[in-house]
Amino acid sequence: MKKRLKLFRTILSLGILAVLILLVWKFCSGKGEAEGFQIENTPMRIERIRNIAHLATISYKDEVVIDSTEYYQSTTELVNDKIAKITDPDNIKHALDPYVKRKLTLIVKGEIRYGFDLKDSLFTIEEKEQEIFIRLPNPKILDVISTPSSTKIFLENGRWKDHEITIIQQQARKKMIDHFLDMKLENQAKYKLEKTIRQLIPPGKSIRFRYP
């Protein structure tokens, strides 16, 4: 009877050991819950097709960090939230912070494309004898580009709703636009456009550009 009990205990301790090794291996191999995701093969739908004529002359790439923090307003709120965090495996590591209720930090990489909309009615070409007059609209931001693969969630403390993260991502895009506008690149965009158009026109004719 004693021998059987010993055997049972040995098997049990070896079993616990095996489970521990497997759990540590799973943790250290970096394959968390999110790593092994595989999406279903769903169709993609073309919603709209548009013919455009945008001549982008400046591309600006930027990386911005955007942060949103929410603090506890009362002790009751703190206690309730701490209990919730202790029982939530994703947030247990944030349970010790006595001040911060929720915090989200994003690193967003993006691109701003700046140039001219040549479908604009202001774009006209006129030829008079040996001179070409080209009237162009003012340059503008044609596109602000950011994608999920260029967005990194650096820190997520607490549960965040979709519309909240959308607002933060919009703030990141706005920050990129502000950085870009601070550089005042209107003249550089015009210069590059003129250079591109001059390359297209056979030599021998003088070109004059006009802007509104």
Add this chain to the structure above:
Amino acid sequence: MKLFKLHITPLLIGLVCVGSLFLTSCSEKEKDKETDQEVEIFGIREIGELETSEYTISKIVELRDPPSWYKFGDRNILISCKATVRAGVDMGLIREEDIKVKGKTLYITLPQPEIMSFDMDPRHIHTEMQDVSGFRSPFTQDEKNKILKLGEKSIRANLQRTQMLELARNNAGIFVQNFYRELGFEQVVVEFIKTNEETFKAL
């Protein structure tokens, strides 16, 4: 004492092994990070890209996260998203010898169209449905972003199957023809640099 020898000692040895395994694998990760020295360079770049076609593509990203030996219960999520993709030709690649004039006829060779921009506006991303069983945690925003990355990858991979580049090519041709007609040319012949595939077919 016997009990200690029989059960506690192997357990301790095992824990030491597990600990060293943990430290080794984690230090390897650190090493990887240190040796990764390639960095992106951000800033302003002068370009001359004519975007001529724009596609708005929507997709429902569906993920089923089934149970496994270390997670009990399943989680399912449906996220809808939209991508705006623009294609066109890089006018900066046109060289002097690509434009030839014979009387009132102009011959121009344009570069092949390509995808110029790919954007997924966060305003068009919505979680349509999520179903999480009692033993699992709800999807975090980080996990949702990882799922969306897979959706983005899938859209990018299937772009070639749309007629987008063909449309961009036609529109670029029309734009260039109109441009030169305004300059007084009666006939404008637009050609595109042949791709390796086209050159092979011609042979």
